Amino acid sequence: MSAAEVAAPPRRSQGLLARLTRNPLGLTGLLLTVMVVVLALAAPLLAPAGPLAQDILGRLGPPSAKHWLGSDQFGRDTFGRILYGYRASLGVSVGAVGLALVIGGTLGTLAAYFGGWLDRIVMRLMDVLLAFPVILLAIGIVAVLGQGSLNTALAIGVVYVPTFARLLRGPALILKESDYVSAAHGLGANDARIVFRHILPNLAAVILVQTSVALSTAILVEASLSFLGLGTQPPNPSLGLMLSESRSFLTLQPWPAVFSGLAILLASLGFNLLGDSLRDILDPRLRGRD
Amino acid sequence: MLPFLTKRAIDLVVVLLGVSVLVFLMIRLIPGDAVQIMLGANTEVTPQQIAQMRSKLGLDQPILTQYWGWLTAALGGNLGQSVWTGAPVSREILARLPITAELTVLPLILATLLAVPLGILTAAWRNSTLERFIRFFTIVGITTPAFWLGTLFIYLAFLLFPKWATIGYVPFSENPTGHLSRIFLPTVALALPLLAGLVRILRSSLLEVLNQDFVRTARAKGLPERQVLYKHALKNALVPLLTVLGIQAGYLFGGAIVVEQVFAIPGFGRLIVGAINERNYALVQGAILVVTAGFVVINFVVDLLYALVDPRVEYQ
Numbered sequence: 151m152s153a154a155e156v157a158a159p160p161r162r163s164q165g166l167l168a169r170l171t172r173n174p175l176g177l178t179g180l181l182l183t184v185m186v187v188v189l190a191l192a193a194p195l196l197a198p199a200g201p202l203a204q205d206i207l208g209r210l211g212p213p214s215a216k217h218w219l220g221s222d223q224f225g226r227d228t229f230g231r232i233l234y235g236y237r238a239s240l241g242v243s244v245g246a247v248g249l250a251l252v253i254g255g256t257l258g259t260l261a262a263y264f265g266g267w268l269d270r271i272v273m274r275l276m277d278v279l280l281a282f283p284v285i286l287l288a289i290g291i292v293a294v295l296g297q298g299s300l301n302t303a304l305a306i307g308v309v310y311v312p313t314f315a316r317l318l319r320g321p322a323l324i325l326k327e328s329d330y331v332s333a334a335h336g337l338g339a340n341d342a343r344i345v346f347r348h349i350l351p352n353l354a355a356v357i358l359v360q361t362s363v364a365l366s367t368a369i370l371v372e373a374s375l376s377f378l379g380l381g382t383q384p385p386n387p388s389l390g391l392m393l394s395e396s397r398s399f400l401t402l403q404p405w406p407a408v409f410s411g412l413a414i415l416l417a418s419l420g421f422n423l424l425g426d427s428l429r430d431i432l433d434p435r436l437r438g439r440d
Numbered sequence: 441m442l443p444f445l446t447k448r449a450i451d452l453v454v455v456l457l458g459v460s461v462l463v464f465l466m467i468r469l470i471p472g473d474a475v476q477i478m479l480g481a482n483t484e485v486t487p488q489q490i491a492q493m494r495s496k497l498g499l500d501q502p503i504l505t506q507y508w509g510w511l512t513a514a515l516g517g518n519l520g521q522s523v524w525t526g527a528p529v530s531r532e533i534l535a536r537l538p539i540t541a542e543l544t545v546l547p548l549i550l551a552t553l554l555a556v557p558l559g560i561l562t563a564a565w566r567n568s569t570l571e572r573f574i575r576f577f578t579i580v581g582i583t584t585p586a587f588w589l590g591t592l593f594i595y596l597a598f599l600l601f602p603k604w605a606t607i608g609y610v611p612f613s614e615n616p617t618g619h620l621s622r623i624f625l626p627t628v629a630l631a632l633p634l635l636a637g638l639v640r641i642l643r644s645s646l647l648e649v650l651n652q653d654f655v656r657t658a659r660a661k662g663l664p665e666r667q668v669l670y671k672h673a674l675k676n677a678l679v680p681l682l683t684v685l686g687i688q689a690g691y692l693f694g695g696a697i698v699v700e701q702v703f704a705i706p707g708f709g710r711l712i713v714g715a716i717n718e719r720n721y722a723l724v725q726g727a728i729l730v731v732t733a734g735f736v737v738i739n740f741v742v743d744l745l746y747a748l749v750d751p752r753v754e755y756q
Binding site (some may be wrong): 279281404408 | 449454455458459463466467469470537573575579580582584587588592594595598655661663664690691693694698701702709713715716717721724728731732735736
C-alpha cells in the first residue's frame with residue numbers, strides 16, 4: 151500500500167469536518183452533538199454524587215452554586231440527573247437506531263439485490279409497519295415486551311426499521327445495475343461480497359445522514375415514552391421521566407421542568423442540524439428532502 | 441382511472457390485513473404466559489381460572505381459527521371485552537377517540553393556516569431580520585417536544601392568569617367556553633412544532649417554484665411580483681404542503697396522546713396507558729387497530745382526492 155493511499159482517508163474526513171464547521175448550522179449541530187455525547191459519557195466525573203443522591207436541606211432549590219440547574223422534590227441535583235438522563239436517552243436512541251440500521255438496512259439491501267417475491271414481501275411488510283402512527287407502534291411493542299430501557303430501545307428500533315429499509319433499497323437498486331457491480335459479477339464475486347464490499351460502502355453517505363436524522367427523532371420518541379411512564383422506570387433518571395415528575399412541583403419550582411425539557415430539545419436539535427448539514431454536504435441532490 | 445383505483449384498493453386491503461395480523465399477534469407475542477400476566481394482580485389464581493380465562497379469550501384454539509374469529513368480530517364492531525370490567529372495548533374507545541381527534545384536527549388546522557403567510561413571508565423577504573427570526577423558529581421548533589411546551593404554558597398561565605382554568609376537560613356540549621379555554625393551550629403546544637415543519641416545507645418549495653421557467657416567463661411579461669408570488673408560485677408550492685399533512689396527522693395524534701397527559705385530558709393517551717398498566721390487552725389491541733386502520737383509510741382517501749384534483753398524477 152503506498153503512502154498516498156494510507157493518507158487519503160483522513161484527508162477526506164478532514165475535508166468533511168472543515169466543510170461542516172464552515173456552515174453555521176452545521177457547526178452548531180456538531181457542537182451540540184459533541185456536547186451532549188461528552189456530557190453523557192462524563193456524567194460520573196461531572197456529577198460524582200450520582201443521579202440518586204439527595205440533598206434534603208436543598209429540596210426544590212433554584213439554580214445555585216451547589217445545584218447549577220436547581221433541585222427536585224427529593225433534593226436531587228437537576229444538572230446531575232440531566233447528565234445521567236442523557237446517558238439513558240442516548241443509550242436507548244443509539245441502540246434503537248443501530249438496530250434499525252442493521253435490520254432495516256439488511257432487509258432493504260437484500261430486497262433490492264434479490265428482487266422478485268422477496269422484495270415484494272419485505273417491502274409490503276415495511277408498508278404495514280409504516281401505517282402505524284410512530285408513538286402508537288412503539289407503545290404497542292412496549293405493551294407486549296414490558297416497560298424498561300432495553301424494551302424501549304427494541305420498540306423504537308422496530309419503528310425505524312422501515313425507514314432504513316426504504317432508504318437503502320432505492321440506491322441499492324440503482325447500484326445493482328451499475329457497471330462495476332456487473333464487473334464484480336464477471337470477476338466471479340459472490341452475492342455476499344458484492345453486497346458488503348461493493349454496494350454498502352457506496353451507501354455510506356446516505357446512511358450517515360439518515361442515522362443522524364433518525365437519532366434526532368428517536369430522542370423525542372424515547373422522551374415521549376418515558377414521559378408516559380412506559381420507558382425508563384423511576385428512580386432511574388431519564389429526561390422524559392424527569393420532565394413528567396417535575397410537573398408535580400411545577401408551581402413551586404419550575405427550573406427542573408424547564409431544564410429537563412431544554413435538554414431533550416438540545417440533544418434532538420444537535421442531531422437534526424448535523425444530519426441536515428451532512429445531507430447538504432454529502433449529497434446535494436437530497437437537499438430539502440425530509 | 442379504473443386500473444389505478446383497483447390497484448390502490450388492493451394495496452389498501454393488503455395493508456389493512458397486515459396491520460390486523462400484527463395487532464392480532466401482539467397478545468400472542470407476549471413473553472411468558474399472557475393469561476398468567478393478566479391475572480398477575482390477583483393473589484389467588486387457580487389453574488382452573490387460568491384455563492377458564494384462556495378459553496374465554498379463545499387462546500386454546502388453533503391460531504388461524506383465533507385470527508379468523510377475532511377479525512370477523514372486529515369487522516362487526518366487536519373488539520372484545522375489558523378483562524376487569526367486562527365492558528365492550530369498542531365503547532371505551534369510541535368515548536375517548538373524539539377528544540384526541542379534536543386535539544389532532546385543531547392543531548393541524550391552526551398550523552396550516554399560520555404556515556401559509558409565514559412561508560410566503562420567508563420566501564419573499566429573504567435575509568430580512570423578521571425572516572431570520574422565523575427561520576430560527578422553524579429550525580428550533582421542529583425538535584421542540586410539544587409536551588414540554590405544554591408544561592411551560594401551564595406554568596406561564598399560572599403566573600399570568602392564576603384564576604384561569606388551564607387543565608382538565610369539559611365536553612363542548614356542557615360548557616362551550618370552558619371547553620375551548622381548556623383546549624386552547626394544548627392546541628397551541630401541538631401546533632407550534634408542526635407549524636415550524638410546515639413553514640420550512642413551504643419555504644423550500646416556494647423557492648424551488650420561484651426558480652422555474654414559468655415564473656421567469658411571468659416576471660418577464662411584466663406581471664407584478666405580488667401576482668407572480670400569489671397566483672403562480674403559491675398554487676404550485678401548496679401541493680407538497682398538502683401531501684405531507686396526511687403523514688403529519690399521524691405524528692400529531694401521537695403527540696396529542698402525550699400532551700393530553702400534561703393537561704389532564706381524559707383522551708386516548710390516558711386510555712391506552714391505563715390499559716397497559718392494567719394489562720388490559722384487548723383494549724390496547726383494539727385502540728391501536730382502530731386508530732391505525734383509521735389513518736390508513738384517511739391516507740387512502742387523501743391519495744385518491746389528490747389524484748382526482750391534480751391531473752399530473754399518473755394513474756399507473
